[in-house]
Amino acid sequence: MGLILAYLGIINSSLPVSILSWTFRNSKKSVTLREFIINYHPLIMKNLGLIIIAILLTGSIYGQISYLQYRHVPADHEAKFLERETKHWSKVAQSAIKKGQMMSWSLWRVVGAIGNDESIPNYVFVNTYENIDQMDPSKVWNDNMDAIGDVKPEDIETNSFTTTTYDYYVQSEDQIPGDYTYALVNYAKPTDLAAFIQENRELWKPLHQASIDNILNNMTYWGMSSAIYPAGHKARFSVFTVDGFKSLNDALDYLRFTETASNSMNAAGWNDVIDKTKMDELTPNGFERRIIYERVMSITE
Numbered sequence: 001m002g003l004i005l006a007y008l009g010i011i012n013s014s015l016p017v018s019i020l021s022w023t024f025r026n027s028k029k030s031v032t033l034r035e036f037i038i039n040y041h042p043l044i045m046k047n048l049g050l051i052i053i054a055i056l057l058t059g060s061i062y063g064q065i066s067y068l069q070y071r072h073v074p075a076d077h078e079a080k081f082l083e084r085e086t087k088h089w090s091k092v093a094q095s096a097i098k099k100g101q102m103m104s105w106s107l108w109r110v111v112g113a114i115g116n117d118e119s120i121p122n123y124v125f126v127n128t129y130e131n132i133d134q135m136d137p138s139k140v141w142n143d144n145m146d147a148i149g150d151v152k153p154e155d156i157e158t159n160s161f162t163t164t165t166y167d168y169y170v171q172s173e174d175q176i177p178g179d180y181t182y183a184l185v186n187y188a189k190p191t192d193l194a195a196f197i198q199e200n201r202e203l204w205k206p207l208h209q210a211s212i213d214n215i216l217n218n219m220t221y222w223g224m225s226s227a228i229y230p231a232g233h234k235a236r237f238s239v240f241t242v243d244g245f246k247s248l249n250d251a252l253d254y255l256r257f258t259e260t261a262s263n264s265m266n267a268a269g270w271n272d273v274i275d276k277t278k279m280d281e282l283t284p285n286g287f288e289r290r291i292i293y294e295r296v297m298s299i300t301e
Helices: 002-007 017-021 033-039 041-046 048-061 075-098 137-142 193-214 248-255 267-276
Strands: 023-025 030-032 065-072 104-110 123-129 163-176 182-188 219-229 239-245 289-299
Touching (some): 193 239
Antiparallel strands (some): 023 030
């Protein structure tokens, strides 16, 4: 018992005591981390390395908060918008990230967005924070303005000629990490959010993991986030999943209708999911919308 506690950093107070009260639930009962370690000591010792990795990854993924700002940028101002955001304002975000005030900043462009309807966004900013306690947008931008150097903020602003159509606060629920340039975002409003998240974690994620590992459909990333705010039945979405690809052709090929041959590599896994899924009940109308976004720029360090 003492050995595993030492490995986990619980001895000598190198791990917060509050972690010992973490609760793990299954269909029958709930146990704290302390109880789990005591009851399953032999199994934990055998798989200690995997358990430590799992705990660290869980803490790093779940609970991440992102602020999404959807913008409409008129076509005649697009070049100016991109130049100012990527050349100047990205430096402010980078400074905040280096100070630990934010985890990442990225700018995405909607693929195929046309027209000048200001209510339809064609760009989205994604500002990601480690947790809700770290999120302080005013601190991020006010404390790091020196990053733009001698440039006057009013000379590089982008608000006067663009429209913020709407914004959202979302929480990361799960992901399969990977590199991707194009994100197919599947917006949904399930009848039961908890059941939707659970099924995606337990049923769909393993299928996507197998596809990514075996390069079956050129997907290189998968993720899921739930909306924190706005909320309610009139909100645009309450959850979304993200399918990541390295090229636009891969994303479009994934979207197009094709027959799944009975002898294809992913037929067995796909059929097993179809037999068990309850998505017809959870999302009777399917996804609210499916939009492909192209990564313009990302900063993580």
